[in-house]
Amino acid sequence: MAVIVKPRTGSWRLLVALLLVPASIWAQAPLAHGTRSVVVLDAAHGGDDSGGQLGRGLPGSSAGESPVATVAEKSVTLTLSVRLRSLLAARGFAVVTTRESNVNLDADARAQVANHALALACLSLHATESGTGVHVFVSSLAPKDTRSGGRFLAWKTAQAGYVTQSLKLASVLNSAFEQSVAGGSAGSGSNAGVEAAAIPVSLGRTSLPGVDSMACPAVSVEVAPVRGADRQVVTDVTDTQYQTRIVEALAAALMEWRTEADTEAASHPKSSGGPQP
Amino acid sequence: MIPRYQKIVFIGLLVVSIVMAVVLVRLRERAHDQLLKGEDLAPTSAPAVAPAEAATLLVANDMDGTLVEVKTSLPLPKDAGARARALLEKLFEIYAAAGAMHPVAGVARPVQQVFLLTVPEGAATNKNGSSTAAGMLAVVNLSGEFADGHPAGIAAESLTVESICATLHANLPQIAQVRFLVNGEVRKTLAGHADLTRTYLTSEIPSTAVTGTQPAGEARGVVQP
Numbered sequence A: 001m002a003v004i005v006k007p008r009t010g011s012w013r014l015l016v017a018l019l020l021v022p023a024s025i026w027a028q029a030p031l032a033h034g035t036r037s038v039v040v041l042d043a044a045h046g047g048d049d050s051g052g053q054l055g056r057g058l059p060g061s062s063a064g065e066s067p068v069a070t071v072a073e074k075s076v077t078l079t080l081s082v083r084l085r086s087l088l089a090a091r092g093f094a095v096v097t098t099r100e101s102n103v104n105l106d107a108d109a110r111a112q113v114a115n116h117a118l119a120l121a122c123l124s125l126h127a128t129e130s131g132t133g134v135h136v137f138v139s140s141l142a143p144k145d146t147r148s149g150g151r152f153l154a155w156k157t158a159q160a161g162y163v164t165q166s167l168k169l170a171s172v173l174n175s176a177f178e179q180s181v182a183g184g185s186a187g188s189g190s191n192a193g194v195e196a197a198a199i200p201v202s203l204g205r206t207s208l209p210g211v212d213s214m215a216c217p218a219v220s221v222e223v224a225p226v227r228g229a230d231r232q233v234v235t236d237v238t239d240t241q242y243q244t245r246i247v248e249a250l251a252a253a254l255m256e257w258r259t260e261a262d263t264e265a266a267s268h269p270k271s272s273g274g275p276q277p
Numbered sequence B: 001m002i003p004r005y006q007k008i009v010f011i012g013l014l015v016v017s018i019v020m021a022v023v024l025v026r027l028r029e030r031a032h033d034q035l036l037k038g039e040d041l042a043p044t045s046a047p048a049v050a051p052a053e054a055a056t057l058l059v060a061n062d063m064d065g066t067l068v069e070v071k072t073s074l075p076l077p078k079d080a081g082a083r084a085r086a087l088l089e090k091l092f093e094i095y096a097a098a099g100a101m102h103p104v105a106g107v108a109r110p111v112q113q114v115f116l117l118t119v120p121e122g123a124a125t126n127k128n129g130s131s132t133a134a135g136m137l138a139v140v141n142l143s144g145e146f147a148d149g150h151p152a153g154i155a156a157e158s159l160t161v162e163s164i165c166a167t168l169h170a171n172l173p174q175i176a177q178v179r180f181l182v183n184g185e186v187r188k189t190l191a192g193h194a195d196l197t198r199t200y201l202t203s204e205i206p207s208t209a210v211t212g213t214q215p216a217g218e219a220r221g222v223v224q225p
């Protein structure tokens, strides 16, 4: 459109220039995921939506004697997203994030970012005070074969075409957390006693508007504190070392997922429709 | 010009119509108040003479994300809607107790009402496009206080929703679908995560009635290698 307009004045030229800016941004996108595997990181909540308040489970916070400052879920998810992004970038992934700051973002906008990226995997990151360890959730939509059911997916239920892959991705994440006991935080060595226990993982299915609209293998990862047998908090979600273990396990899982996708692509070279293991 | 008797008739009719209007408005207001207070008329606990009945509650466990079957007995009203409400209030009593496996702050009146409606077969389609089975639709009207005090989290909120649906279905098997209201209105989520705008099918709730402990990964039967 912009090219057809013959600029007569300076202001027209400026307008054309402005119209061409977004086009140049989009033009880079295919180049990026033509060579590198794309991972979408969605730091849940943000802006007016703070999510839950975290840190209330810490010892002392409930007694009222030494109140512990609570932190909003939205800032923990952003921290996790930023930390995981740099780990993934160092491992050769192209990372697309839904937000990089404390901004409002609705479910459709998140899905839109994910669906433009043609991603190998999409991770929606949450944090909570309830339960223990890491909760991995896959959409509760019934799986739908995209190949038989036409080319286009309904926006609200786009994830239905990817549920089978999302379940596989969840299973890869599960293994990564189980294996994180032995080699996950290799190199630190100082807190061997604290780091010995595995991070408990639970898997579930649920209906979440953002993830349900994502056309990529997608999971929600909800980070909860680690609790002992007495259900008291041993490690809180705000613990930096705990967060390190989690993002390292997630990065390891995504590397495994990329390897599986490459192997699949090599055995079925005909299917060029993106990295679909 | 206008005959005197016509004036009298006119004034008389005017007075009568004003009185009738006032009476109608009053009646309407009274009916509205009674509707709002409807839950108060339905007995929430049976009279002392009513024997306690056996009931099955599906109680959430945050530690492994399961629903645990708990047999109990409590006095239950005859009316199905009031019965459903009594069951859910018993369930929430467990969540509000000290040391609960799925702690949710106790409030005075967590469930305002439960309405039961008959749904003809295939009348509604769920999100997956398959038509729903015949049965009752339970509309659970939660109090705003309960929802506002609910812990935030995908797991915590989903477990509350699932335990409500499973408990209703276990005791009133005719309930096939569950919808939620908060203070009589549709609310997007329970506490920021669990979707309260959709219809939940009781057949979709994972039947995870466990009595012992299970490995966390298998607890909800999701991993399909």
Ligand SMILES: [Zn+2]
Residues within 6 Å of the ligand: A044, A045, A051, A052, A073, A125, A126, A127, B153, B154, B192, B193
């Ligand atoms: Zn969240």
